[in-house]
Amino acid sequence: MTHPAPGPADPFDPPGVTWDRVSPRLIPARLVVVGIWLGLPLVVTVLLAVLVTPWLWIATAALVVLLAWVGVLVPRQVRAIGYAERDDDLLIRSGILFRELVVVPYGRMQFVDVTAGPLDRRLNIAKVQLHTASASTDAEIPGLTPDEAERLRDRLTARGEARLAGL
Amino acid sequence: MHPITPVVRGWAVIAVLLFVVGQQLAEGVEYADAVVDGVAQVWWIVVVLVVVLLAVIFGVSALAWRMTSYAVDDDAAHLRRGILFRQQRHARLDRLQAVDVRQPLLARLFGLAELTLEVAGGSDSGVVIGFLRLDDAKQLRAELLARAAGVKARRTDGRTVGVADGGTAGPSAAYATADGDAAPVTAELAEPAQEAPENLVYEVPPGRLVVSLLRLPAVWIALAVLVGLVVFVAATQAVGVLFSMLPVALGVGTFLFNRFAGEFGFRAAISPDGIRLRHGLLETRAQTIPPGRVQALELTQGLWWRGKDWWRITVNVAGYGSEDQNGTQNVLLPVGPRSEALAALWLVLPDLGADELTELLDEGLAGDSRTDRFFTTSPRRARLLDPLSWRRNGFAVADRALLLRGGRLTRRLSVVPHERTQSLGLEQGPWQRGRGLATFAVHSTPGPVTTRSHHLDAPDAVHLLSEQAVRARTARAHQVPERWMERVAPLARSRPTDGDAEETP
Structure with missing residues (x-):
């Protein structure tokens, strides 16, 4: 496989790679989690603002702004997640402001995790995570449909076995 | 395993306890008088407590020692241990990453050593075998490395392989000693694997180590703070400030001492088994890292x-x-x-x-x-x-x-x-x-x-x-394959003076 020299284009978009997207159902899944984390303090500040001092409306406003920002950010973040299976390695990219691209060779995979929390199961999505011998390999693909997650898992392990190497 | 093991292990627990107690005391110096007074009044209770504690610690250590056993075969090392929760561990030798022989201070007095097989599996994944007599530990290490290197696998080819015949050691014979034709081995590995010969590559003299530590910024910062403090105390007569700095001084001192003691007498050598590192002042450690690890x-x-x-x-x-x-x-x-x-x-x-x-x-x-x-x-x-x-x-x-x-x-x-x-x-x-x-x-x-x-x-x-x-x-x-010797030996035979045979593609 040859890699033509990349032009001045986007460094996170290597030529000749078609990206697979994750399920849009990841957006509500993430929004619910963030909503809980920000919503509870929001309720508390509203209560305190009513009961104790009106100054706390400032904190409430800040939380509302944060919530609105997250509401805009999360869908974009989810759309930015992409993965691509190449012949010998898997590419995963993510992030808008802080972007990341990880290249994991199949022969380096030690094990593959498929996880789904209660919310994920309800929304019918799952997360696939690849582990190498390195702790710093941060290769996870959230928001896959269970079928796709299973297919990816089997495919990755099959390819990993075919290209197995020691450490 | 050696019967003195529980004593050595128990002592390690006590040392940790003493250290923790000592640290608490050091941080609470102001209350030391009160504590000493309190202890003086009920000294016999303290004595009984200490005796009971010692009995428990050594009792548990002895029991743990009784329940621990190990075995080594051609493919794996097996370890059994645990009193309440029994554990059996099999470590595949072709996944061996390094072998350490560690001798804590007390074990050194008894001539004992602990052997650790490192496999790549995160923390606490190694197989710890100990304590053994030092010679036994070395013997076991040589055997483990020989088997991990695939000596047995070659033997089944009907060819003869000797592990590192000591007689052929020469200045440029690092890998050539894997040449086994001189030492035929029968199907049962009748001769125990010998310690592979090694060639010293460098060692670090203590003087240089001390100077290098003195040149660390941490030392200078600590010294500057100390001098500043002494001046401050001399000017204000407030001696109490000195005590507040005690933990920091202890921290820097511990760091320096650990580094000095840990890296004292550092020697690195090359052998057919890989890189050999040896160091330590009180607790010595001999590490063997096979090629390519x-x-x-x-x-x-x-x-x-x-x-x-x-x-x-x-x-x-x-x-x-x-x-x-x-x-x-x-x-x-x-x-x-x-x-x-x-x-x-x-x-x-x-x-x-x-x-x-x-x-x-x-x-x-x-x-x-x-x-x-x-x-x-x-x-x-x-x-x-x-x-x-x-x-x-x-x-x-x-x-x-x-x-x-x-x-x-x-x-x-x-x-x-x-x-x-x-x-x-x-x-x-x-x-x-x-x-x-x-x-x-x-x-x-x-x-x-x-x-x-x-x-x-x-x-x-x-x-x-x-x-x-x-x-x-x-x-x-x-x-390089997991069993590196399968590759090294023929190469070493064909090019006996080449020190980097194992890296030749």
């Missing part, structure tokens, strides 16, 4: 070591992780001049695969973008993001390894062999994006080595990423 290494030079051109080398070995707090396990060279540092590098990577090796390494160690010939450095645009070391940030590619350079005050050069690359990463933050920069990272097994190169020109980084993926794949396809 070093995942990455890093040469560093602090600001105050520059005058002497001293370097320190740390390595990533799968299984060592970073569980050792003092980090002495991951040290390949505590302190040494450039020539020794290069010798240490040669130990790990006999052949970097570069034509102008000296020039390349000199540039990696001390050069920057103004004099670069081999290294690709951050562009000038990176100046704002990294005003200090943008000239140093960079990478160079040799045939067999990737070199990452960085750091201006503390100079740093990381070397990652292509076939040891785990995965690759590319990162870009908003500021970098505006300037067309990106950070490139090689992911290695857990350890102290920094394996990222900051603020590269984005096209350079992308190019490196795709090229490196291909190079790592090609190198992996040619990599």
Whole structure:
């Protein structure tokens, strides 16, 4: 496989790679989690603002702004997640402001995790995570449909076995 | 295992207890009088408590010793242990990453040693066998390494293999000693595996170690604080302030002492089994890292070591992780001049695969973008993001390894062999994006080595990423097999004077 020299284009978009997207159902899944984390303090500040001092409306406003920002950010973040299976390695990219691209060779995979929390199961999505011998390999693909997650898992392990190497 | 084991193990527990109690006392010096008074009144209760505690500790240790057993066969080491929760562990020998023989102070008095087989499985994944008599431990180590090296597997081919016949040791015979024709072995490995001969490559004299420690910034900062404090106390007569500094002084002192004691008498040698490291003042440790088991290494030079051109080398070995707090396990060279540092590098990577090796390494160690010939450095645009070391940030590619350079005050050069690359990463933050920069990272097994190169020109980084993926794949396809001796022995026979036979593709 040859890699033509990349032009001045986007460094996170290597030529000749078609990206697979994750399920849009990841957006509500993430929004619910963030909503809980920000919503509870929001309720508390509203209560305190009513009961104790009106100054706390400032904190409430800040939380509302944060919530609105997250509401805009999360869908974009989810759309930015992409993965691509190449012949010998898997590419995963993510992030808008802080972007990341990880290249994991199949022969380096030690094990593959498929996880789904209660919310994920309800929304019918799952997360696939690849582990190498390195702790710093941060290769996870959230928001896959269970079928796709299973297919990816089997495919990755099959390819990993075919290209197995020691450490 | 040796019957004195419970005494040694029990003592270790007591030492930890004493240390914790001592630390508490040191932090609460003001209350010491009250405590002493209190203890004096009920001394017999304290005595009874101590006796009971000792009995429990030694009792548990003795029981644990009774319940622990080990066995070694051709493919794996087996360990059984545990009192309430029984545990059986099988470690495959072809996955062996390193073998350590450790002798804590008390064990040394009894002539005992503890053997640790490291396999790559995160912390606490190793097989700890101990305590054994030192000779037995060495014997076991030789046997484990011989079996991990695939000596048995060759034997089943109907060929004769001897492990490291001691008589043939010569200055250039490091690998040639694997030549087994002289020592036929019958099907049962009748002769016990002998300790492989070794050739000393370098050692660190205590004087140099002391001077190097005195040149650490931590010492100077601590001294400056101390002097300032003494002046302050002399001026204000407030002696109490001194006590508040006690924990800090203790911390620095402990750090220095641990480093000194851990790296005292450091010797590195090469043998057919791999790299042998031996060090320690009170507790000695002899490490054996088989060929090709070093995942990455890093040469560093602090600001105050520059005058002497001293370097320190740390390595990533799968299984060592970073569980050792003092980090002495991951040290390949505590302190040494450039020539020794290069010798240490040669130990790990006999052949970097570069034509102008000296020039390349000199540039990696001390050069920057103004004099670069081999290294690709951050562009000038990176100046704002990294005003200090943008000239140093960079990478160079040799045939067999990737070199990452960085750091201006503390100079740093990381070397990652292509076939040891785990995965690759590319990162870009908003500021970098505006300037067309990106950070490139090689992911290695857990350890102290920094394996990222900051603020590269984005096209350079992308190019490196795709090229490196291909190079790592090609190198992996040619990599040394798990049972390295199967490969070394024939090569060593054909080229008996070649010290780097195991790296020949």
